[in-house]
Every structure is written in C-alpha cells, then in structure tokens.
Amino acid sequence: MKLYSTKQIYKADQISIKKEEIVSNELMERAALQLFNWIHLRMQGAPVKIHLFCGIGNNGGDGIALARHLLDHGYNIAVYVVNYSEKRSKDFLINLDRLKDRKVWPNFMDSDDELPEINKDDIIVDGIFGIGLNRTPDTWVTKVIQHLNASQAFILSIDIPSGLFAERGTEDLNSVIRSNFVLSFQTPKLAFFLPESGRFIEQWEVLDIGLDPDYLMKTETDYELIGKNEVLMLYRPREKYAHKGTYGHSLIIGGSYGKIGAVCLTAKAALKVGSGLVTAFVPKIGYTILQTALPEIMVLTDSENEVLTSMQFELVPNVIGIGIGMGTSEKTITAFTKFLSSNKQPLVIDADALNIISNNKGLLEQIPEESILTPHPKELERLIGKWEDDFEKLAKVKKFSKKYKCIVVIKGAHTIVIKNEKGYVNTTGNPGMATAGSGDVLTGVITGLKAQGYTPLHAAIFGVYLHGKAGDIAVEKTGFQSLIASDLIENLGASFLDLFKIPEQPIVKQDNQ
C-alpha cells in the first residue's frame, strides 16, 4: 500500500474536485459519511454520550459534518469548537451553518477555563487538527488535549491524532491526542509507523473517500506499507526439476567463544527459508556445536579456537551473512578488514561487523554494491550518528544508502527497509520478538532468500515480512514473554504457508436455512 505524503493528498483533493466537477465540501461530506457509517455499524444507535471536539479547519469541518449525521440518527452528542484561530475554513463554516439549521449550537472554547466533564464511558471524537497542523498548538489547546487524554474515554481520531505532525517530528509530545482508533482518509500517514509518533495510535483503519484513482495509481510515493499483498508479488515459486544447487549457497561468517549459538540461529534460518546449501565459517570451538546442532549444514573453521583471525575459504557462495556473534577482538578486526578488501560476493552485514565498520567508516567504501545492512537502533546510531527525531533518522539513512549504494534495514516495531530515496515499512511482528537472537534469525532469513536469487531489495523486504509473520504465528502459541528466537525459525514454514491462505469468509445465513 502506498503511503501518500500530505502534499500528494492535497493534490489528489484538487484533481478529484476538478475531474469530478464537484465542490470541495462534497469531499468533506464523503469523509463525514464514511466516518458516520463506520461508527453507526458498530454502535447501532447506542445511547452513549459522544463528545465531538472540532477545530476550525477542514479536520474540524469533518467533525461538524459527522455531528450532523449522528444527530440525524438520534445519537446523544455534544459538540465543541476548539477556537484556536479566526481563520475558519470555508467548508467548516458551511457545515457549522448546517448544524445550526438543526438548532445545535456548539460550545465555543477559547481557553482551558471551560473544560467540559467527560465520563470514562463516553466517546470522544477528535477533530481538532488534521494534516494541516504546521506548528505546536498553543498552551491552552495543549491543556484541552491533555484533558481529553486524561478522561479515559475512548478516543476516535479523524484522519490523524490531533497535535501529531504527519511528516515531521513533534516537539511537544504533551500536545498530542492518544488515539484508541484513527480513521484515516485514503492513506495511513507515515507517522503512524515510527517509534516516537506511533505510540499515540492504538489502531487505525483507512477510509476510502474516492480520491481520483488515476492520480493515486500513477503517483510514486516515498514510502510503501508492506503487507501480504505486497510480498506475494515478490514470492518465487519452486521449480519441479530443481535441485539443491538451484537455490544457492549461503555462507555465514561469525561466532566467538560463548556466541556460537548466534551462528546456529542464523545458519538454521537461512536453511529454513530455502537456501539450497548453507556453510558456517566459525572459530574452531564452534565445530562440534554446529555439526551437532545442525546436521544439514557444512562447517569451516578458523585456525584459532575462540575468535576469527582469518576469513579465507575456497568455496564460492552466492551470498555471505557476516558479523553474527563475531566479537570485535583486534585479530577479528584485522581479518574482517582484509576480507572486505578482497571480497566480491554480496553481503548481509550484521552485529559486530557493523560495529567494526562504525569504528572505521572508510570500510564502507569497500562493501559491495547492494549489500544489506541490518542495524538495530544503537548500531544505526554508531553508523550514521545521532538524530533529532525519527524523520531526520529516515532522511539520514536515505542519504547513507545513496552514498554507499547499500540497503539499510532499520530494525524496530515497524522495521523499515531503505534503498536510496525509498522506504518500505513492514507490518508484521510483535513485542515478543524483542528477544535475544531475533536479529540473528533475521540475518539468516535475508541471507537465505538472497542465496536463492531474490534481488537484495526483495530479500530484505520479504525477509523482514516473513520474520515478523513467523513471530506473529509463534506468539499465538507462546505468548509475548515466552517467545524465543528458535520459535521464529520453527514458524518460518508456517509464515510461507500463510501467504497462500485464503481469508476465512463470514458465514452468511440464508433466511430459509
């Protein structure tokens, strides 16, 4: 699913209005009707108090128009206008008049002296600010927002939680509505998926307000949301006459005393996603462990017992996953530096390999084009430096990806894969996956996919999705706390199978049955 920017949404509005020869408040009416239908379907006329807090722009206009539909259907409403500016939008005013025609006068709030009482069993509709927010709200508006947050009532936000910037960092996090549900028009906003802003959104859904399909289809976006439909297009079916050589050879380089388990996880994950052959290159101490734990793989060893001191081998793998549990001893740093100067194979670079590179940025010039880097937040910071907010982080990673011609996997609740100017936001995964070895498994998954012939970008996007899905399937059986990295590996098969599951259809009973 494409994630359109606010600029693109405003443009889509203009094009739709022109093409369909409609006036702009018809779009607002569509938005309000969609909101109403969503609420009505769930509430079925229940006499719960609904407080609608509306700003003076089009987000507020949506709220005022929604209030009219709720009123017409007998809902118990109270309408407030958070009067933060004199510049009321045209469509807000049209809808305010329509409401007044029904003898409803909203409560105009100009300060926080007049905060209304809200019960925890009431519902709040949040239409104070939408995507037009362009500066931090005034102190009194922030106090209103805090009052709503403190009420414990269910908060339904229109388009975006009020106070949250859709495309830049929010300076004052106290001025943001904590939404239980966001109904977002036409596209979810990028802010919903980033660690600092995503926490304000419990759930979201997109409402289609029929913006020009032609424009939406043709328009390229900077970000895409990756779900099942997107990865199904990437899936490469197996051929009947294939043999193990068809699906490539993954080499996993890593391990040190006490960290051979990490290599076990990576190597096994590479096998489990279908790499034809997997070889691990580890210090001698890993030999028996790997041969015992994973009879399906081959093992090469360094001359040293506890750390890697040379990374030389004769085989020619299709891809190398490197860094897992490797440590950063002097000898390993020297070996890794030498390896980079002669290596021509595609790389998936993780953990200590990233840390070594962070300490010697010149090494970045030596990584092959289209290598995949898989840093967690701390590793990323060592690599690109500190950032002010999540949006600056994304901008910095894009620049980094372009400069070093690599793909960066920014690990997090919504892992984002960046290649040049474009970002792919993953939708699978859960907090149970914040556990030891989860990243080692991801490195194995991406390496194993790359070995089979997926392009580096597709291996990264698909790998991140499968890894998260395996976690979602596993957590159903283990719960968040008990999920461990091995559970992810065990569920990679189920994660593939899930791609082809047909969603269950609701059973519709006929009258004569």
Ligand SMILES: NC(=O)C1=CN([C@@H]2O[C@H](COP(=O)(O)OP(=O)(O)OC[C@H]3O[C@@H](n4cnc5c(N)ncnc54)[C@H](OP(=O)(O)O)[C@@H]3O)[C@@H](O)[C@H]2O)[C@H](O)CC1
């Ligand atoms: N295609 C769609 O998705 C449609 C969306 N709709 C809804 O429209 C809003 C966006 O509406 P807009 O009027 O552009 O913006 P807002 O309602 O978010 O804000 C109104 C104005 O408030 C001013 N502003 C911004 N920040 C502040 C602040 N901190 N304090 C005070 N005032 C502020 C700003 O105007 P200025 O000229 O003063 O800068 C805003 O313009 C979208 O979210 C949807 O809900 C349409 O209804 C249908 C199509």
Ligand SMILES: [K+]
């Ligand atoms: K809002």
